[in-house]
Amino acid sequence: MKEKVSKFKSLLVAASVLSMVTYSSAMGAVRDDIPLANYDIGNQATLTYQTLGGVNKLLQSNIVLTTINQTYALALDPNRTVEVTAGNDALFNHTLTNYGNGTDSFKITHNYTERTIKMYLDSNNNGVLDAGENEIVPSNGEYLINEVGPWESQSIIVRVSTKGNPAETVQVDGILTAKSVGDATQTDSATETITFTQKANVGVYKALSSASGTSDVAREVTVYLKVFNDSPTNAKEAKLVDILNTKFTYIENSAKWQAYGTDTATAITDGQTTGGIIYTVDKKNSDGTGNETINFTVEEVPGNTLVGD
Structure with missing residues (x-):
């Protein structure tokens, strides 16, 4: 045995x-x-x-x-520089990304002094401050971004006041710092730089609407171009050139124009040269290659205005 x-x-x-x-x-x-x-x-x-x-x-x-234990990591991107006329607000957009493996919340602080700072949750993540987007009200100087999922991002917009009397001329630098609520040792920062101009200061915000359609192949997307002039000086012949991604095809005569201070959008025909605007479209090549290009000129952008296409 x-x-x-x-x-x-x-x-x-x-x-x-x-x-x-x-x-x-x-x-x-x-x-x-x-x-x-x-x-x-x-x-x-x-x-x-x-x-x-x-x-x-x-x-x-x-x-x-x-x-698996939860890990915490984040990124606040990118660094931004904007040019404004003294006395007007500077707008910065940043993207906060949760690189941890679980849902986390984040607190953001800034080092600006003697300025009015407002922060907004960019609900559609288009980098533009749209009407109705919620302001994040700070608590003890901290702005809470709540419940961001793992490997997800949230866009935020920061509005910084500038001084117009006497007018500022010296560059202003600020720092935003984001901190994980789950692990306060995990932080990241982004810099904001404001420069000043005494000339007409024209800029453009671009945003895409939510797509509509039954598939990714056949759907329509609306492109919004918002033209602004935050200086007191009128700008002459502001020319825009928007080169469409090769995957997009422009729908003929689909443009609309809405002037500053109005609520009504007016249709624009391709090749229009009246009403203070010039609007043309360069089509793709005959074999379907290349890009379609939108050419848009506003003969005058009044000072302290925001207008949109």
């Missing part, structure tokens, strides 16, 4: 095979290469052997579960 036990042990060791079986919780990860926080990983050992009588046997250990 002792001899059989000894042989059995030797055979068991010689024939043992170890395999690892991984188990996952029902929650799917956003990324395939990194598991979410509280994600379960299970290990189980499997052993096969053959008895002295030639019978195959299988043994399995209990499953050992390991739960």
Whole structure:
């Protein structure tokens, strides 16, 4: 009997095979290469052997579960520089990204002094301050960005006041710092730079509407171009050139114009040269290659105005 036990042990060791079986919780990860926080990983050992009588046997250990802890990481991008006329507000847009493996909230602070600072949640992430977007009211100097999912981003817009009397001329620098609520040691910063001009200061905001249509192949997207002049000086012949992505095809005679201070949008025909605007469209090549280009000239952009196409 002792001899059989000894042989059995030797055979068991010689024939043992170890395999690892991984188990996952029902929650799917956003990324395939990194598991979410509280994600379960299970290990189980499997052993096969053959008895002295030639019978195959299988043994399995209990499953050992390991739960992934939450990690925290973030990025606040990019650094921004804007040019304004003294006395007008400077607008900056930034993107806050949660690089942790679980949902996190973030607190943002700034180092501006003697200025009015307002921060907004860019609800459609288009980088433009649209009507109705919510202001983030600070608490103890901190602006809370709440509940950002893992590997998701949130766009924010910062409005900074400038001084017009006496008019500022020296560059202004500010720093935004974002801090993880889950781990306060995790921070990132973005710089904001304001420069001043005494000339007419014309700029453009561009945004895309939510797409409509039944598929990614056949759908319509509305492009908004908002022209502004934040200086007191009227600007002459502001010329815009918008080169469409090669994946887009312009819909003929689809443009509309809305002047500053009005609520009514007026249709523009391709090739129009009346009403204080010049509007032309350069089509793609005959073989369908190349880009379509929108050429748009506003003969005059009055000072302290915001107008849109």
